[in-house]
Amino acid sequence: MVRKDPRDIAFDVLERVQHGAFADLALDGALEKLPDMDPRDRALATELVYGVLRYQGRLDFVLQQVCQKPLAKVEAAILILLRLGCYQLLLLERIPHHAAVFETVEMARRLKLHRATGFINGMLRSVVRQAGMLPWPDRQAQPLAYLECVLGLPRWLAACWLDSYGVEEACALAEAMLQPAPCCVRANTLKITRDDLLKALAEDSCEVRPTCFAPEGVRILHGNIRHLPGHREGLFQLQDEASMLISHLLDPRPGQRILDACAAPGGKTTHIAALTGNRATIVALDLHARRIELLMRGARRLGCLGIEGRSWDLTRPAPFLEPESFDRVLVDAPCSGLGVLRRNPEIRWRRTASDIRELAGQQAVILENTASLLRPGGRLIYSLCTFTPEETEGVVRTFLAKHPDFVRCDLRATTPAEWHELFDDAGSLRTMPHRHDGMDAFYATAFEKRA
Numbered sequence: 044m045v046r047k048d049p050r051d052i053a054f055d056v057l058e059r060v061q062h063g064a065f066a067d068l069a070l071d072g073a074l075e076k077l078p079d080m081d082p083r084d085r086a087l088a089t090e091l092v093y094g095v096l097r098y099q100g101r102l103d104f105v106l107q108q109v110c111q112k113p114l115a116k117v118e119a120a121i122l123i124l125l126r127l128g129c130y131q132l133l134l135l136e137r138i139p140h141h142a143a144v145f146e147t148v149e150m151a152r153r154l155k156l157h158r159a160t161g162f163i164n165g166m167l168r169s170v171v172r173q174a175g176m177l178p179w180p181d182r183q184a185q186p187l188a189y190l191e192c193v194l195g196l197p198r199w200l201a202a203c204w205l206d207s208y209g210v211e212e213a214c215a216l217a218e219a220m221l222q223p224a225p226c227c228v229r230a231n232t233l234k235i236t237r238d239d240l241l242k243a244l245a246e247d248s249c250e251v252r253p254t255c256f257a258p259e260g261v262r263i264l265h266g267n268i269r270h271l272p273g274h275r276e277g278l279f280q281l282q283d284e285a286s287m288l289i290s291h292l293l294d295p296r297p298g299q300r301i302l303d304a305c306a307a308p309g310g311k312t313t314h315i316a317a318l319t320g321n322r323a324t325i326v327a328l329d330l331h332a333r334r335i336e337l338l339m340r341g342a343r344r345l346g347c348l349g350i351e352g353r354s355w356d357l358t359r360p361a362p363f364l365e366p367e368s369f370d371r372v373l374v375d376a377p378c379s380g381l382g383v384l385r386r387n388p389e390i391r392w393r394r395t396a397s398d399i400r401e402l403a404g405q406q407a408v409i410l411e412n413t414a415s416l417l418r419p420g421g422r423l424i425y426s427l428c429t430f431t432p433e434e435t436e437g438v439v440r441t442f443l444a445k446h447p448d449f450v451r452c453d454l455r456a457t458t459p460a461e462w463h464e465l466f467d468d469a470g471s472l473r474t475m476p477h478r479h480d481g482m483d484a485f486y487a488t489a490f491e492k493r494a
């Protein structure tokens with residue numbers, strides 16, 4: 044078998060990401076084709092892809108210091124090679140500098156970029172020489188430049204975070220977003236208790252612990268996530284702890300009729316089914332028919348019953364659903380995804396300020412089209428894996444201004460006291476990775492329709 048160099052895999056994936064692919068899907072696709080690959084090579088390819096995308100802002104700052112021309116003028120493939128080399132030099136202690144430079148130049152040869160080998164060699168050697176004397180911006184005096192060049196945020200996002208949180212909090216959040224996300228699973232209580240799942244995983248030599256807030260959550264501290272025992276049998280669902288909290292906030296009860304408006308791939312739909320002991324009727328809608336298929340497959344694996352999946356674009360009203368016929372509505376809306384930057388690091392280079400305004404408009408329409416489906420006295424949860432003011436409070440304000448028939452509820456009134464640190468002054472959930480045991484940054488607020 045020919046050994047595929049992990050750096051080549053990382054290069055291919057990063058090139059695909061540059062053309063619009065999602066990093067996680069592109070990497071999974073590339074690694075799936077190489078089932079016999081050494082786990083250490085697999086880990087290096089993964090680290091290089093995620094590392095380069097997370098630290099791109101810092102790497103480009105360093106490369107610009109040693110480049111005679113603007114980086115924007117460097118050919119795209121060569122810039123990817125430089126970022127890969129620079130990442131190994133600055134952030135991977137286990138790779139000797141000479142090996143990082145040599146391997147990057149060899150890769151350029153394999154890619155038939157012979158004309159660029161001298162340039163790449165010279166640039167990377169300059170990085171090694173100048174690494175200790177680079178003009179890093181000062182955190183207090185130049186916080187915007189610090190967030191951009193050290194913590195790797197695009198400038199517009201750095202400015203938004205500074206504005207919302209101030210220097211210390213913005214830097215803590217940006218630092219947290221540079222770390223790998225923790226791996227969590229939700230015990231499927233239709234089939235197993237959390238304690239028994241913890242035992243089963245520990246017996247399979249995984250290092251695990253219960254999550255701090257979600258009662259069904261298990262944090263995998265060490266173990267082969269791809270081959271956890273019990274997946275096929277539906278004993279658990281891969282899901283971040285913050286996402287697990289949302290279905291609890293909905294407070295679903297057996298016998299209720301529940302709408303999950305933006306449901307795929309179904310982490311929360313299947314959780315709602317489990318929380319009601321499979322005794323609720325759940326209508327799961329999503330724009331994409333293929334994602335609904337994925338949801339229904341997951342529901343079968345987990346043994347969830349009572350779920351009716353259907354594809355529908357909720358920027359239009361859903362005429363097949365009777366008005367005021369649901370006891371609970373969950374709107375887990377499509378959003379900018381800035382709360383899951385650790386899992387999808389390319390998002391920070393894709394999103395723009397105008398996307399945020401556009402998404403907020405779409406969220407307001409989806410909320411509008413689902414609100415009429417809630418019965419008087421029922422509860423609606425609006426949740427997002429982001430925290431921009433436009434998509435959170437902005438959408439909520441617009442909605443309440445149009446709907447005197449709805450009131451916002453303080454979620455602290457219906458949740459355990461140990462969770463209260465997760466809520467803001469309005470009683471909305473706001474989890475943050477640097478504050479709340481590494482959870483993804485989620486937002487959720489609750490409305491009740493007046494009886």
Ligand SMILES: C[S@@+](CC[C@H](N)C(=O)[O-])C[C@H]1O[C@@H](n2cnc3c(N)ncnc32)[C@H](O)[C@@H]1O
Pocket residue numbers: 286304305306307308309310311312328329330331334355356357358375376377378428
């Ligand atoms: C944040 S994800 C939902 C995650 C899901 N609730 C879960 O826990 O697994 C948002 C979903 O909204 C769907 N979506 C996007 N635009 C939509 C629209 N106009 N109508 C309905 N669903 C939409 C996307 O396909 C995506 O699956």
